[in-house]
Amino acid sequence: MDDAVITVRGLQKRYAAVQAVAGIDLEVRRGEIFAFLGPNGAGKTTTVEILEGFRTRTEGEVSVLGVDPAHAGSEWRNRVGCVLQESSAEPGLTVRECLQLYAGYYEKPRDIDDTIGLVGLEAKAETLGDELSGGQRRRLDVALALIGDPELIFLDEPTTGFDPSARRQAWSVIDGLRALGKTVFLTTHYMDEAENLSDRIAVIANGTIVAEGTPKTLGGRAAMAVRISFTLPDGVRLDELPLSAHALNGRVSVESDKPLADVKALADWALARGLDLPDIDVRRPSLEDVYLQLTGGDS
Amino acid sequence: MILHQFRYDLLAFLRNRQSRFFTIILPVLFLVIFVSVFGNHDIGPNNVKASTYYVPGLSAMGVIAGSFVNLVISVTAQRESGVLKRRRATPVPAWVLIAGRALTAIVIALSVMTVLLLIGRFGYGVKLPTHTLPGVVVTAVIGAVSFCCLAYALTTVIKNEDAAQPMVQAIMLPLYFISGVFIPNVNLPTWLRDVAQVFPVQHLADGLHHAFDPATHGAGFVWTDIGVLVLWAAVGLAVALWRFTWTPAAATA
Numbered sequence: 001m002d003d004a005v006i007t008v009r010g011l012q013k014r015y016a017a018v019q020a021v022a023g024i025d026l027e028v029r030r031g032e033i034f035a036f037l038g039p040n041g042a043g044k045t046t047t048v049e050i051l052e053g054f055r056t057r058t059e060g061e062v063s064v065l066g067v068d069p070a071h072a073g074s075e076w077r078n079r080v081g082c083v084l085q086e087s088s089a090e091p092g093l094t095v096r097e098c099l100q101l102y103a104g105y106y107e108k109p110r111d112i113d114d115t116i117g118l119v120g121l122e123a124k125a126e127t128l129g130d131e132l133s134g135g136q137r138r139r140l141d142v143a144l145a146l147i148g149d150p151e152l153i154f155l156d157e158p159t160t161g162f163d164p165s166a167r168r169q170a171w172s173v174i175d176g177l178r179a180l181g182k183t184v185f186l187t188t189h190y191m192d193e194a195e196n197l198s199d200r201i202a203v204i205a206n207g208t209i210v211a212e213g214t215p216k217t218l219g220g221r222a223a224m225a226v227r228i229s230f231t232l233p234d235g236v237r238l239d240e241l242p243l244s245a246h247a248l249n250g251r252v253s254v255e256s257d258k259p260l261a262d263v264k265a266l267a268d269w270a271l272a273r274g275l276d277l278p279d280i281d282v283r284r285p286s287l288e289d290v291y292l293q294l295t296g297g298d299s
Numbered sequence: 300m301i302l303h304q305f306r307y308d309l310l311a312f313l314r315n316r317q318s319r320f321f322t323i324i325l326p327v328l329f330l331v332i333f334v335s336v337f338g339n340h341d342i343g344p345n346n347v348k349a350s351t352y353y354v355p356g357l358s359a360m361g362v363i364a365g366s367f368v369n370l371v372i373s374v375t376a377q378r379e380s381g382v383l384k385r386r387r388a389t390p391v392p393a394w395v396l397i398a399g400r401a402l403t404a405i406v407i408a409l410s411v412m413t414v415l416l417l418i419g420r421f422g423y424g425v426k427l428p429t430h431t432l433p434g435v436v437v438t439a440v441i442g443a444v445s446f447c448c449l450a451y452a453l454t455t456v457i458k459n460e461d462a463a464q465p466m467v468q469a470i471m472l473p474l475y476f477i478s479g480v481f482i483p484n485v486n487l488p489t490w491l492r493d494v495a496q497v498f499p500v501q502h503l504a505d506g507l508h509h510a511f512d513p514a515t516h517g518a519g520f521v522w523t524d525i526g527v528l529v530l531w532a533a534v535g536l537a538v539a540l541w542r543f544t545w546t547p548a549a550a551t552a
Contacts (some may be wrong), residue, residue: 016300054384054388054546074390074392077390078390081388083382084383084384084385086547087382087384087385088380088381088382089379090307091373091376091382092313092315093310093314097307097310100305100307101307102389105386105390105391106389106390107390122512128314141385148389148390169464188392
């Protein structure tokens with residue numbers, strides 16, 4: 001059996017004069033956490049809503065669990081869970097009651113207590129959904145998407161607007177989905193989220209995929225030059241350095257494709273003059289740097 | 300499955316203080332006020348006692364509060380907060396969600412009416428109809444179904460939940476006044492009565508008034524009133540089927 005859970009070929013979506021998605025290809029394999037990254041308005045939510053069956057497409061082929069989501073019925077919905085970008089709790093129901101209500105929608109629901117435990121809401125099981133904090137509500141959303149025991153889960157910007165500790169908690173819940181063998185399609189505009197959680201990343205900007213890869217290789221990151229930077233010691237001119245360098249904001253930067261040798265050359269040069277470079281920093285470009293470069297900087 | 304949805308919809312309704320007030324307390328309050336103001340004089344076209352007049356009239360209000368007002372507000376709020384959309388992301392069929400919620404509205408409507416009847420009986424000595432009971436129940440149920448359809452139709456033109464409450468009250472208050480719910484419509488000019496004849500509130504109230512009138516013989520059905528209610532139900536259903544959306548209006552703009 002083909003282990004592609006999601007296959008997208010030449011997907012396009014036009015709204016009147018706006019081309020929201022301009023022909024993209026995607027493939028998500030069984031059991032992986034796939035991050036779909038992009039700035040606001042890049043076509044991210046449009047794409048995920050087409051995959052969830054909430055929007056129709058203008059052109060292209062889409063297959064999710066072997067079915068075209070535009071014509072999917074309840075049999076397909078039994079196998080897919082969605083955490084939508086914006087959704088409040090069910091008004092007037094406790095966490096447990098929400099899950100009981102949703103469990104009744106599915107053929108083979110998961111155990112309710114077990115699912116509450118999975119998202120860490122044991123202490124809040126009898127609390128009304130409206131009284132939960134933002135982070136707790138989001139975990140309830142994940143529990144509701146999980147209650148039908150789906151094979152594939154869509155998470156649309158699951159941690160937008162969270163404080164750092166709520167984000168860490170949400171991440172550990174999402175990471176737990178991997179242990180359950182679920183396939184996860186995650187959209188986000190946070191680099192660190194994609195880097196921490198995902199097996200593969202695709203970046204969308206202006207409706208097209210501008211890069212695809214693992215967190216380590218995305219956008220040629222693995223092959224990119226390392227940057228060595230430090231503050232120029234007093235009384236030293238730029239052209240005295242043993243390497244070609246440029247100055248920026250009072251700091252000197254050297255782009256290096258053989259960092260160890262270049263650091264040694266710098267060290268030998270500095271020690272010979274009795275100098276030190278106390279704030280030296282040797283760094284590969286972060287995923288954030290790569291992302292800003294790919295998406296044109298306006299995230 | 301409908302009963303499953305019904306159970307939780309009813310639970311959610313009972314936990315909401317605002318909907319409890321507007322749906323249950325308000326019609327009771329009006330009953331007490333109107334009967335106190337008009338005493339137990341004979342009023343209305345058939346010269347019945349004020350309490351005998353107001354129990355069925357305000358029962359119509361109770362039915363409308365339970366089915367129409369409550370449904371418009373809660374469905375609009377659920378649509379705008381993404382609750383309906385999330386439910387649609389599950390395998391549950393759309394008709395189960397709609398039927399479950401409508402059933403809740405109908406049960407609430409009939410419960411409010413029962414409360415008003417009991418207050419009328421034990422508080423004001425209104426004789427409850429016995430031989431016209433089928434007429435009371437059938438008229439109320441058809442009225443409730445009809446107002447559920449109209450409620451779903453109205454949600455399609457309301458853009459957000461803040462507009463829902465003022466919108467339904469703006470529609471219903473004038474209709475209560477001209478349809479014989481708050482004041483007997485013999486006191487109204489003819490043209491206003493003609494206007495009222497077009498709308499369903501008049502026909503629900505009239506059907507119930509008729510069934511409560513001690514002079515009425517037979518089972519208490521007024522077929523023209525029931526016919527108009529069914530017609531409005533059909534119009535409401537058609538609009539709802541044509542225009543109803545599960546996703547927030549704000550997001551699709």
